[in-house]
Amino acid sequence: MRYGVRKDGSGSLASMYGATRDAGFGPEVKRRILLGTYVLSAGYYDAWYGRALKVRSLLRRDFEQAFEHVDVLAGPTSPTAAFRLGEKKDDPVAMYLADVLTVPVSLAGLPAISVPCGFVDEGGKRLPIGLQLVGRARADARVLRVARAFESATDFARARPPHHVSTAKGGAA
Amino acid sequence: MSATPGYVSKKTGVRWVPVIGLEVHCQLGTRTKLFCGCEVQFGSPPNSLTCAVCTAQPGTLPVLNREALELAVRAALALGCEVRTKSKFDRKNYFYCDLPKGYQISQYDEPYCTGGGIQLSNGRFIRLTRIHMEEDAGKAIHDRGSTTLVDLNRAGVPLIESVTEADVTTAAEAVEYLTTLKAILQYVGVSDCDMEKGELRCDVNISMRPEGEPWRTKVEIKNLNSFRFVEAAIEHEAWRQIEAYESGDPKLFPVQETRLWDPARNVTRTMRSKESAHDYRYFAEPDLPPVTISKVEIERLRGCIPELPHARRERYQKELGLSAYDAGVLTASRALADFFEVVARLSQKPKDAANWIANDLAREFADATLGVPNVDAMAMKPNDLAELIRLVDEGAVNVAGARKVLRVLMKDGGRPKELVKTLGLEQVQDEGQLEAWCKEALVGKEKIVADVKAGKTQALNALLGPVMKASKGTANPERVKEILLRLVQGA
Ligand SMILES: [Zn+2]
Numbered sequence: 001m002r003y004g005v006r007k008d009g010s011g012s013l014a015s016m017y018g019a020t021r022d023a024g025f026g027p028e029v030k031r032r033i034l035l036g037t038y039v040l041s042a043g044y045y046d047a048w049y050g051r052a053l054k055v056r057s058l059l060r061r062d063f064e065q066a067f068e069h070v071d072v073l074a075g076p077t078s079p080t081a082a083f084r085l086g087e088k089k090d091d092p093v094a095m096y097l098a099d100v101l102t103v104p105v106s107l108a109g110l111p112a113i114s115v116p117c118g119f120v121d122e123g124g125k126r127l128p129i130g131l132q133l134v135g136r137a138r139a140d141a142r143v144l145r146v147a148r149a150f151e152s153a154t155d156f157a158r159a160r161p162p163h164h165v166s167t168a169k170g171g172a173a
Numbered sequence: 174m175s176a177t178p179g180y181v182s183k184k185t186g187v188r189w190v191p192v193i194g195l196e197v198h199c200q201l202g203t204r205t206k207l208f209c210g211c212e213v214q215f216g217s218p219p220n221s222l223t224c225a226v227c228t229a230q231p232g233t234l235p236v237l238n239r240e241a242l243e244l245a246v247r248a249a250l251a252l253g254c255e256v257r258t259k260s261k262f263d264r265k266n267y268f269y270c271d272l273p274k275g276y277q278i279s280q281y282d283e284p285y286c287t288g289g290g291i292q293l294s295n296g297r298f299i300r301l302t303r304i305h306m307e308e309d310a311g312k313a314i315h316d317r318g319s320t321t322l323v324d325l326n327r328a329g330v331p332l333i334e335s336v337t338e339a340d341v342t343t344a345a346e347a348v349e350y351l352t353t354l355k356a357i358l359q360y361v362g363v364s365d366c367d368m369e370k371g372e373l374r375c376d377v378n379i380s381m382r383p384e385g386e387p388w389r390t391k392v393e394i395k396n397l398n399s400f401r402f403v404e405a406a407i408e409h410e411a412w413r414q415i416e417a418y419e420s421g422d423p424k425l426f427p428v429q430e431t432r433l434w435d436p437a438r439n440v441t442r443t444m445r446s447k448e449s450a451h452d453y454r455y456f457a458e459p460d461l462p463p464v465t466i467s468k469v470e471i472e473r474l475r476g477c478i479p480e481l482p483h484a485r486r487e488r489y490q491k492e493l494g495l496s497a498y499d500a501g502v503l504t505a506s507r508a509l510a511d512f513f514e515v516v517a518r519l520s521q522k523p524k525d526a527a528n529w530i531a532n533d534l535a536r537e538f539a540d541a542t543l544g545v546p547n548v549d550a551m552a553m554k555p556n557d558l559a560e561l562i563r564l565v566d567e568g569a570v571n572v573a574g575a576r577k578v579l580r581v582l583m584k585d586g587g588r589p590k591e592l593v594k595t596l597g598l599e600q601v602q603d604e605g606q607l608e609a610w611c612k613e614a615l616v617g618k619e620k621i622v623a624d625v626k627a628g629k630t631q632a633l634n635a636l637l638g639p640v641m642k643a644s645k646g647t648a649n650p651e652r653v654k655e656i657l658l659r660l661v662q663g664a
Contacts, residue, residue, distance in 0.1 A: 013321070040456055042452045
């Protein structure tokens with residue numbers, strides 16, 4: 001094992017694999033591995049993985065239909081502004097829901113970009129929000145052009161939240 | 174058609190019929206691996222033929238070897254399969270130290286070809302279900318003390334796995350199927366199929382049932398690295414299952430499992446049972462695009478398929494007038510058939526060429542390679558044998574002498590004409606000398622002379638031996654007979 005953690009376990013190959021994966025992966029990664037293993041296992045394969053593949057095809061078709069009428073889809077990147085670190089640790093489903101607007105795009109295999117588009121006030125803080133631009137398959141260049149046009153026409157990309165401290169060199173946060 | 178296949182139990186008189194399917198892994202003869210540029214070579218120092226891709230370093234991506242796809246398609250076309258213009262790769266997941274990625278890239282539900290099959294000599298047709306492409310795993314070496322060593326030279330080597338329907342009904346059919354498959358794969362240049370190098374590996378699925386009854390539990394047998402083992406394993410496993418069923422104790426009945434052939438003890442033994450069977454959790458390989466090949470490309474490759482063994486066999490019999498036996502021996506391997514054709518063309522004597530190759534050459538090789546001459550490893554070249562045939566034809570050496578020359582040629586090579594000289598096998602062409610030996614042999618043989626004069630010319634054969642002995646084997650027997658006849662009739 002050339003990179004990362006290695007734990008030897010009780011001497012056998014399987015126990016080394018087990019100990020290493022147990023020590024090296026965090027709870028969310030483990031959750032996803034377990035889920036993935038479950039949906040791919042014999043007996044559940046068709047019910048979960050097979051159906052998911054069908055849903056993905058439907059999703060792709062849905063997007064294709066939309067692109068018969070428009071060049072690019074624009075919408076929020078995330079359904080909410082940023083939550084606090086670890087805030088949804090105990091509620092994975094709520095956490096997954098934060099990805100609900102980006103995952104379908106990935107599943108459909110479409111090019112997309114997120115660009116800054118302003119701030120919202122929440123809990124007494126000004127939090128940044130993103131605009132997601134989605135293009136049809138292989139229209140990566142168009143998506144980038146639209147994003148650049150949006151950034152040129154607005155000041156959002158250069159805007160900083162009030163408490164942001166800019167360094168002398170104009171560096172990052 | 175042969176008699177009904179099956180095994181008749183002495184205990185119950187029941188005829189048990191085997192239901193057999195064969196899975197064959199064949200290494201494609203590419204220069205490089207399936208998804209990276211590493212060279213493929215047998216016997217190189219461990220882990221010398223590896224790179225970031227085939228050792229699964231983070232961030233690497235596979236790229237399909239186009240040559241492997243072409244060879245795979247050639248194999249499919251030669252076996253009469255239907256090649257799909259679009260197929261895909263999947264990940265077959267399992268954890269073992271010889272598999273650095275934790276999955277093998279294989280083809281699951283959309284293999285690159287389906288259908289096809291092989292015709293057997295008894296008239297039965299063994300259908301192929303499918304053939305798919307996949308990468309080989311590395312090699313785990315367990316016999317070096319307490320640690321296991323891993324050699325990844327083989328990891329990523331391109332393979333095709335062909336799977337038959339359960340159409341095979343006897344061990345002999347299995348062996349004929351495998352022999353024919355191997356010959357076809359060699360003929361079309363897909364693989365050398367060298368079993369000692371693991372380039373052809375076979376698994377057998379077998380279940381037994383009383384004649385006319387439905388199929389029963391099937392058992393998979395692995396580790397069959399020679400056709401002799403396949404035959405022995407089927408024979409053994411058939412009786413093992415029959416005895417298990419006839420014990421009447423359901424606890425002893427065959428279970429669905431994988432068994433290993435143990436050639437040292439001539440038995441199969443459990444490798445893993447169904448409970449511990451792998452669940453490979455296949456899913457589409459996201460790192461590779463679908464495999465596409467156009468109809469035009471498939472037809473181009475079809476045009477490159479050379480004449481196959483059975484077609485060659487027929488041609489040798491029809492056009493060259495060879496016996497079925499000779500034609501069969503000659504077409505057993507492409508190298509041998511090619512060798513024969515060069516000798517036949519150079520010597521202009523196809524029947525003599527066939528005789529020398531199917532009999533003398535094959536006999537010389539019999540011990541080393543179980544009857545199939547390994548032409549590539551031989552020092553003798555086709556033009557040498559053609560010259561030897563010409564020398565015999567011209568009477569410069571007799572057949573017995575030519576056999577001695579052949580043995581030297583095969584082992585050490587050389588020029589046939591010079592070997593005839595240095596081995597002292599030149600036939601005596603000097604008529605005076607031949608006549609002197611013949612006269613000597615006739616002394617005191619009045620009875621034979623009388624018989625010959627009475628028309629029994631075969632009586633002369635008794636004099637052939639003494640003349641050949643006197644000439645130390647360098648006389649031409651045909652010429653000697655002519656001279657003897659002339660002398661007797663002239664007397
Ligand atoms: Zn490599």
